[in-house]
Amino acid sequence: MQYLCDMIVLVIFASFNLFFIRLDLAFICFTLMTVILICVEYYFMNNYILYIMLVCYGIGTFGNLSAVCFFPVIFYLLCKRKKYILAVIQSLILLFISWRGAMEQPMFWVSFFGMSFALYLYHKSVKMDALRNVYRKSRDDSCERTLLLKEKNKTLIENQNYQIYTATLKERNRIARDIHDNVGHMLSRSILMTGALKTVNKQENLTGVLEDLSTTLNSAMDNIRASVHDLRDESVNLKEVVNDLVDGFSFCPVTLHYDMGVGVPSTIKYSFISIIKEALSNVARHSDATKVDITIREHPYLYQLVIIDNGTKVNTKDHGMGLENMKERVNVLKGTVNFVVDSGFKIFITVPKTQVREKDEYTCSR
Numbered sequence: 001m002q003y004l005c006d007m008i009v010l011v012i013f014a015s016f017n018l019f020f021i022r023l024d025l026a027f028i029c030f031t032l033m034t035v036i037l038i039c040v041e042y043y044f045m046n047n048y049i050l051y052i053m054l055v056c057y058g059i060g061t062f063g064n065l066s067a068v069c070f071f072p073v074i075f076y077l078l079c080k081r082k083k084y085i086l087a088v089i090q091s092l093i094l095l096f097i098s099w100r101g102a103m104e105q106p107m108f109w110v111s112f113f114g115m116s117f118a119l120y121l122y123h124k125s126v127k128m129d130a131l132r133n134v135y136r137k138s139r140d141d142s143c144e145r146t147l148l149l150k151e152k153n154k155t156l157i158e159n160q161n162y163q164i165y166t167a168t169l170k171e172r173n174r175i176a177r178d179i180h181d182n183v184g185h186m187l188s189r190s191i192l193m194t195g196a197l198k199t200v201n202k203q204e205n206l207t208g209v210l211e212d213l214s215t216t217l218n219s220a221m222d223n224i225r226a227s228v229h230d231l232r233d234e235s236v237n238l239k240e241v242v243n244d245l246v247d248g249f250s251f252c253p254v255t256l257h258y259d260m261g262v263g264v265p266s267t268i269k270y271s272f273i274s275i276i277k278e279a280l281s282n283v284a285r286h287s288d289a290t291k292v293d294i295t296i297r298e299h300p301y302l303y304q305l306v307i308i309d310n311g312t313k314v315n316t317k318d319h320g321m322g323l324e325n326m327k328e329r330v331n332v333l334k335g336t337v338n339f340v341v342d343s344g345f346k347i348f349i350t351v352p353k354t355q356v357r358e359k360d361e362y363t364c365s366r
Helices: 002-019 025-043 047-063 065-080 084-099 105-200 204-234 238-247 266-286 320-332 353-365
Strands: 254-259 292-298 302-309 336-341 345-352
Touching: 002 025, 002 065, 002 105, 025 065, 065 084, 065 105, 105 204, 238 254, 238 266, 238 292, 266 292, 266 302, 266 320, 266 345, 320 336, 320 345, 345 353
Parallel strands: 254 292
Antiparallel strands: 292 302, 302 345, 336 345
16 A cells, blocks of 8 residues: 555656646656556566566657656666666666756756655655564464463363362262261161161060161162262263273274363263273274274264274174174164274264253153
8 A cells, every 4th residue: 555655646746847848648658658567566576577668668768758757656666676776777867868968957856856755755665564564473473472372271271170070070989988988887787787676676666666767777778879879970080981991902002082071971971981991892802903093072962982993804794792782872872873894993973962961860860
């Protein structure tokens, strides 16, 4: 935009020569040629086109002095293309024409000051471009730093949430263990003592009381067992368990890609753990794979498990009991499972979240 503004200013400045020469067809032609030169320089980076037009313009200069009026514009164009030698030659041509007396003195001074003004505009535009580049670089660096900070904050928050989630699971596991070890043992002891009292009791008035006490203790024991079972189910950390499975698999290298949020339902955890165990066992027993890739990912509406190995010994006719068990586990969750033989063996499993929520709610209500 600055370039176009400078060109307009220099073309207007060239019109001051009309005070010393008359407006004729030659002046109009050179005006149009100058406008064409400006457009060519702006839209085309090819120097050859510009050079051809400049040569034609220079030839016309010796035929008519109207071309000298637009020397400031040509001088600016040459400076912009960094053709400083040609700009100096143009200045010498102006001096030569003036020395030969081919043009009037006022016209020479207008062209001379016009070229000086063009040089000033060029340097001003260069400085503005430099400042604009510095501004853009600073803006881009600032945006990049902002994005990096946001990404780091996001990573820190995710790590913090995962640490809180892990600590919560460990605390649930500890509570379940304490309940089982302490309260469960005391209740078991009380149930045994009550049973012994019922056996040796000879008083009929205590029979009903001991029976009610035994029923209450057994009910409390059942509730404790259910609570401990639920706490242990919820305290299983899917990522840690899968990492342990991967670290303990020595048949071939295993790469794990884990991208699951917190609060994964226990049904998903146990199903995925069992499927991964079965898949790794099949690789060790029936495959000649040299690597295994496991991807566990949570999407907005589904959970995904993908297990891929590069083994070549694949039996496509008999899936075996292990793969049938995988199908049954996924079918219980209303999911889909696909087995693909393509440069290895691939297992694709998807489970919709709605079905998992409904199943968990049903389990909790029972």
